[in-house]
Amino acid sequence: MTNNDTLESDETDASRRTFMKAAGTATATSGVAIGSNTVAAGEKGDQMNARGIDQLLEELTIEQKVGQMTQVAIDNLGEGFGPDTAFNDHDDVDTLGELFTELHVGSILNGGATGPTFDGEEFVAGLNRLQEFTMDHTDPAIPFIWGCDALHGNTLLEGCTSFPQRLNMGVTRDIDLVERAATHTGGEIAAMGGHWIFGPTLDILRDMRWGRYFEGHSEDSMLLGEMGKARARGFQRTGRVTATVKHFAGYGTPNTGSDRTHARTSMRDLRTRQFDPYRRGLEEAKTVMVNSGAVNGKPAHVSRWLLTTVLRDRFGFEGVVLTDWDDFERLISNHEYLPDTDDGWREAVRQGIEAGVDMHMCGGETAPTDFIDTAVDLVESGDLSEARIDESVRRILALKADLGLFKEPLVPEDEIADLVGGAQDVSERLAKESLVLLQNEEETLPLEGVEDLLLTGPGVYEGTENRFLMQHGGWTLGWQGIEDGNLTEDGPRPRQNTIEDELQARLGDGLTHVPTEYEPAAYESLYENFDNGFFDVTDEQESAIRSAAPGSDAVVIVLGEGTHNEGFGDRDKMRFPAAQRELVEIVDAETDDDTPLVGVILAGSPRGTAKTFEHLDAVIFAGQPGSDAGVAVVDTLFGDYNPSGKLPFTWESHVGHVPQIYDEYPPRHPDGAGAQMVQFEFGHGLSYTDWEYSDLSLSTDSVKNPASMPTITAQVTVHNAGDADGEHVVEVYNTESYGSVLQPHRRLMGFERVSVAAGDSETVSIDLDLSTLEVVPGDMPGWRSRVVEAGEYELSVGEESTTLTVGKTASITDPEPTPGRYDIDNDGDEDFTDVIELYRQLKRRD
Numbered sequence: 098m099t100n101n102d103t104l105e106s107d108e109t110d111a112s113r114r115t116f117m118k119a120a121g122t123a124t125a126t127s128g129v130a131i132g133s134n135t136v137a138a139g140e141k142g143d144q145m146n147a148r149g150i151d152q153l154l155e156e157l158t159i160e161q162k163v164g165q166m167t168q169v170a171i172d173n174l175g176e177g178f179g180p181d182t183a184f185n186d187h188d189d190v191d192t193l194g195e196l197f198t199e200l201h202v203g204s205i206l207n208g209g210a211t212g213p214t215f216d217g218e219e220f221v222a223g224l225n226r227l228q229e230f231t232m233d234h235t236d237p238a239i240p241f242i243w244g245c246d247a248l249h250g251n252t253l254l255e256g257c258t259s260f261p262q263r264l265n266m267g268v269t270r271d272i273d274l275v276e277r278a279a280t281h282t283g284g285e286i287a288a289m290g291g292h293w294i295f296g297p298t299l300d301i302l303r304d305m306r307w308g309r310y311f312e313g314h315s316e317d318s319m320l321l322g323e324m325g326k327a328r329a330r331g332f333q334r335t336g337r338v339t340a341t342v343k344h345f346a347g348y349g350t351p352n353t354g355s356d357r358t359h360a361r362t363s364m365r366d367l368r369t370r371q372f373d374p375y376r377r378g379l380e381e382a383k384t385v386m387v388n389s390g391a392v393n394g395k396p397a398h399v400s401r402w403l404l405t406t407v408l409r410d411r412f413g414f415e416g417v418v419l420t421d422w423d424d425f426e427r428l429i430s431n432h433e434y435l436p437d438t439d440d441g442w443r444e445a446v447r448q449g450i451e452a453g454v455d456m457h458m459c460g461g462e463t464a465p466t467d468f469i470d471t472a473v474d475l476v477e478s479g480d481l482s483e484a485r486i487d488e489s490v491r492r493i494l495a496l497k498a499d500l501g502l503f504k505e506p507l508v509p510e511d512e513i514a515d516l517v518g519g520a521q522d523v524s525e526r527l528a529k530e531s532l533v534l535l536q537n538e539e540e541t542l543p544l545e546g547v548e549d550l551l552l553t554g555p556g557v558y559e560g561t562e563n564r565f566l567m568q569h570g571g572w573t574l575g576w577q578g579i580e581d582g583n584l585t586e587d588g589p590r591p592r593q594n595t596i597e598d599e600l601q602a603r604l605g606d607g608l609t610h611v612p613t614e615y616e617p618a619a620y621e622s623l624y625e626n627f628d629n630g631f632f633d634v635t636d637e638q639e640s641a642i643r644s645a646a647p648g649s650d651a652v653v654i655v656l657g658e659g660t661h662n663e664g665f666g667d668r669d670k671m672r673f674p675a676a677q678r679e680l681v682e683i684v685d686a687e688t689d690d691d692t693p694l695v696g697v698i699l700a701g702s703p704r705g706t707a708k709t710f711e712h713l714d715a716v717i718f719a720g721q722p723g724s725d726a727g728v729a730v731v732d733t734l735f736g737d738y739n740p741s742g743k744l745p746f747t748w749e750s751h752v753g754h755v756p757q758i759y760d761e762y763p764p765r766h767p768d769g770a771g772a773q774m775v776q777f778e779f780g781h782g783l784s785y786t787d788w789e790y791s792d793l794s795l796s797t798d799s800v801k802n803p804a805s806m807p808t809i810t811a812q813v814t815v816h817n818a819g820d821a822d823g824e825h826v827v828e829v830y831n832t833e834s835y836g837s838v839l840q841p842h843r844r845l846m847g848f849e850r851v852s853v854a855a856g857d858s859e860t861v862s863i864d865l866d867l868s869t870l871e872v873v874p875g876d877m878p879g880w881r882s883r884v885v886e887a888g889e890y891e892l893s894v895g896e897e898s899t900t901l902t903v904g905k906t907a908s909i910t911d912p913e914p915t916p917g918r919y920d921i922d923n924d925g926d927e928d929f930t931d932v933i934e935l936y937r938q939l940k941r942r943d
């Protein structure tokens with residue numbers, strides 16, 4: 098092992114010269130900045146073009162090439178981390194620097210929204226130190242690429258703005274605002290010296306039992322895909338950061354809602370609904386992360402059909418494909434796809450790379466050398482071609498070049514401080530738009546004439562461990578929102594304002610706050626804690642509530658679930674935890690019918706059933722609104738903001754009715770069969786005013802060929818018929834159609850947010866994406882191209898409807914014959930050998 102401190106200075110010079118030759122530049126220190134200083138793509142391209150990459154590739158040994166294909170998780174390292182910091186996670190090397198000098202690693206990550214440090218300036222200084230060392234001590238000098246999970250803001254740093262979670266973003270239907278939030282996030286990551294955000298998450302949402310439900314934007318594939326595309330664009334705006342479409346494909350429908358299991362889908366569903374959001378995200382994102390689960394009996398990480406035939410050949414994706422955390426190992430431990438032997442592991446690496454993986458993420462289990470040595474051996478023994486390795490390395494180097502890393506490996510260290518905690522206006526607006534008024538009996542809300550208010554429940558209360566996380570959710574200063582699984586009594590906090598703060602500011606002494614017990618359940622599995630937290634109401638709290646409630650003008654009860662993530666967040670309940678249900682009953686019993694009782698739900702999934710809701714006069718689903726939760730909720734309670742959010746998912750009545758989706762095939766609720774009921778439909782969301790529609794029309798009633806006219810426009814007049822000004826999301830659905838296969842019950846085709854003063858009307862134009870009407874025709878195998886079938890389609894906005902006639906059956910998104918269909922010899926390619934094989938098979942039949 099080389100001791101880097103003893104490297105001779107002429108060796109250093111040689112490596113720097115090699116770097117300059119390869120990169121065609123002598124500049125290594127000037128930085129990237131946000132906005133006006135953004136590096137233009139063309140400018141970067143000049144520094145390392147395809148020829149430069151090929152030359153560089155020629156200089157690399159097989160070890161160096163496979164090193165580039167390796168991404169290694171680095172831990173919480175603390176202040177002053179740099180090349181000499183001990184690397185204790187595996188025995189391979191002793192220091193962080195040696196990851197690059199000894200193992201030639203191409204990428205590092207801090208998974209789980211946990212940085213080496215929570216301090217921005219420490220962070221950027223550390224990454225710069227590491228990068229400078231890498232450039233000076235490796236030959237040829239290749240900058241590393243650093244990745245992280247900045248999934249709802251740059252939630253890796255103390256004082257950060259934590260934007261509303263992805264589920265909240267879906268509620269807003271506000272693509273532009275969501276993109277602005279992502280742009281800020283991308284800017285912060287760039288200023289931190291980072292390059293890679295492992296988002297947007299584009300797994301379709303269908304099962305509230307899944308611990309990652311809060312991470313998806315919607316159960317509607319178009320809404321989800323358009324949100325994801327905008328977020329990828331925002332993340333990448335500086336040109337210095339790449340986004341990731343994940344987890345390709347089918348990760349969102351794990352069997353029984355248990356994380357990383359086999360997907361519940363069919364070929365037809367996969368190709369119409371599940372691929373679609375990823376496909377839209379791929380129009381922007383430069384990298385892809387693979388689904389840890391399996392689809393149709395094949396683990397995604399070894400599916401050549403998925404990772405090459407569909408992803409590259411069909412969707413034309415040219416970027417880098419990354420595994421998820423230790424996922425070659427998971428082929429053995431989780432899927433039992435391969436035996437737990439050396440040969441099993443070797444086969445996992447071989448099949449994964451052959452299928453299309455470019456980079457392996459070595460997390461907690463897999464030591465970098467486990468992957469590197471095995472891949473090198475596969476090439477040396479002829480079991481894997483070097484050409485296949487070159488393909489991946491070329492993509493990785495091209496990504497680094499594209500992000501400007503060869504030209505400017507370092508970033509200025511003084512820009513991050515001004516950005517952390519910024520974009521408050523975007524965050525506040527997003528939080529407000531992301532609330533859904535579920536129930537509002539007799540216009541309980543907005544609150545009027547309220548001077549004395551009781552606030553209770555397990556919601557945010559400053560000064561208690563981790564309670565603050567209920568408004569932020571997972572991936573906030575830690576993976577489960579909990580640093581290292583520990584409670585963060587004095588630990589880092591995002592910038593935040595709470596419901597308590599805002600009520601205090603508004604009501605002063607009129608506010609009585611009786612917080613009830615809540616302890617987060619870090620790393621508690623489904624079997625130990627179904628509620629994602631431990632909730633209780635002590636005797637003392639109960640008597641304080643009983644004495645304050647009767648004299649209050651209104652009571653607000655914060656309900657919901659604790660912060661959680663992945664498998665540890667999987668659950669088997671939809672109802673609130675027992676202590677919360679009892680709390681609602683206590684308050685109801687202590688108040689008369691005239692006292693407004695308002696529930697505010699802080700949760701990353703539909704939590705709550707009619708049994709609790711019937712005790713409440715009004716209910717707001719606030720999701721996990723992030724840093725500006727307080728102002729969003731309190732302005733809504735008092736009518737300074739008129740709620741406009743719409744559910745991006747179906748809220749079933751009970752967990753036994755899960756999963757149901759709004760765009761299911763008919764019959765939805767069959768006569769004479771078990772009544773699987775819905776509590777709140779997809780798109781549900783009340784307002785403080787009344788909305789009426791009239792004069793629905795289309796830019797054309799008849800589309801001859803949807804392939805040549807994939808978008809049309811609907812126009813509708815929206816009238817604000819109530820007393821309050823407001824915003825409203827107008828949605829156009831396909832509500833009836835017939836074809837050669839079942840047509841979904843309803844399909845969202847377009848939406849637009851509009852602001853209308855009380856008594857006024859606005860005419861709104863809404864682009865309709867006709868590809869939302871595509872189906873896979875034919876019998877059960879579901880192999881044929883996606884097409885919009887000729888026929889009549891009823892389009893509706895509320896009660897208004899009109900008919901669109903499609904003249905010709907044609908494909909908008911999928912015009913080629915189905916990929917893989919003609920791979921007769923099953924070698925992953927469709928070529929002349931397939932013709933010969935087909936001939937042989939036909940001959941045998943004779």
Ligand code: BGC
Binds near residue numbers: 209
């Ligand atoms: C998750 C990914 C995440 C990765 C890195 C995995 O456990 O599935 O979504 O990007 O960790 O933190």
